[in-house]
Amino acid sequence: MKLNFIFILVVVIFFTISCNNDDDDAGDTIEVRDVAEVEAEDDAELQLYLQTHFYNYEEFQNPPADFDYKIVFDTIAGVNADKIPLIEQVQEEIINFQDVPHTLYYIIAREGVGENPVYGHEVITKYQGSYIGGEIFNDLNVETKFSTTGVVYGFGALLVKLKTGTSFTENINGTLEWNQDYGIGAAFMPSGLGYFNSPPLGSSIPSYSPLIFKVDMLEFNEIDEDYTIINAQGGTASTPDGIPSHLEDVDGDGDPRNDDTDGDGIPNYLDADDDGDGVLTKAEYDYDEDGVVDDSDGDGVPDYLDPDSRIEGN
Ligand SMILES: [Ca+2]
Ligand SMILES: [Ca+2]
Ligand SMILES: [Ca+2]
Ligand SMILES: [Ca+2]
Incomplete structure (x- = not known):
């Protein structure tokens, strides 16, 4: 069953995955408690x-x-x-x-x-x-x-x-x-x-x-939420990588929020370049479009998660 009409969409400004960061409180005086x-x-x-x-x-x-x-x-x-x-x-x-x-x-x-x-x-x-x-x-x-x-x-x-x-x-x-x-x-x-x-x-x-x-x-x-940062002000552009967010759970613990292959602070489900090698995941995931996730160097780590196996020519 899918919703096949435009329903009321309320922008949920209340929620943010970064709400618990304790390093972004410049300007407020809230005591950070134990x-x-x-x-x-x-x-x-x-x-x-x-x-x-x-x-x-x-x-x-x-x-x-x-x-x-x-x-x-x-x-x-x-x-x-x-x-x-x-x-x-x-x-x-x-x-x-x-x-x-x-x-x-x-x-x-x-x-x-x-x-x-x-x-x-x-x-x-x-x-x-x-x-x-x-x-x-x-x-x-x-x-x-x-x-x-x-x-x-x-x-x-x-x-x-x-x-x-x-x-x-x-x-x-x-x-x-x-x-x-x-x-x-x-x-x-x-x-x-x-x-x-x-x-x-x-x-x-x-x-x-x-x-x-x-x-x-x-x-x-299902949703595909990856983005790229497009300017110095931190502006972002939606850049879906073709992998639904719930499947960007590399360690398989049921939670994609804790998977960040390149360690850049952006979890894979939001990261358009999961391995940080400069090639977008959507270009590395299945380059030859045969329906099988690519692993160019055969090391068991798919290309899109393997910074060593960048496909030349992209
Ligand atoms: Ca994705
Ligand atoms: Ca996980
Ligand atoms: Ca991704
Ligand atoms: Ca990549």
Whole structure:
């Protein structure tokens, strides 16, 4: 199933893969705190929230006729005193940030019936970002497209755990009615898996904020995101190399963000010349166009990843 129409595309300025860099803070005065210390504080805050809150799991188990299939959190108190706290329903994943293990908590309210995206795919979702206190900083309840590798790590980790659904119908007013079988989940993340000390410029998110993201997984596609730098000001041009981003995972660990063959700081999935030999990957990948990846010197390393085997004449 492919989206065969122009849908509302919201530019997701919030997300940047470089958001956690700690070397680009010239001009701001945010104290760079100890990562392990922040993670300990954030985890305590997250656990307290998860112990004292629940989600509308009963509605997901037995959906009322008018249910909108949105995750809602509430406090365990009063008439809700007997609800199962989130802490007993969340799953956990340990993800390193600056070599410090961080715990991501997540719930899968509905798994979905299709396939799940992987890192390097582009997804179409509806999502909402909020603080632990409940205040919403980003609510995009419209189809929104972005790359799984272009978002903060805690959000990306949730995206790849959710499956799409089957299809949709288009309403007269142009909005889409998605079949109620797509994946729905939420992630609770320490700030190290969010924006840490570098929230997006112009956003209202304070530094060191643990975050909650809810997401509907509607669709995903292959993308090819490589670029080249075209001027001294750092201007870039889209230069796809013909290899989809999710397949530029040289070490095969499922994550193309950590593969940088030429060590130039640009991971291969964004790098139009993966081995840094001056020949674009698209020219080296399959020069003779026989459908087989070229390895001119027969050393087992394909030409596009091997600076020694540049094909003469390119
Ligand atoms: Ca590519
Ligand atoms: Ca990898
Ligand atoms: Ca590449
Ligand atoms: Ca090359």
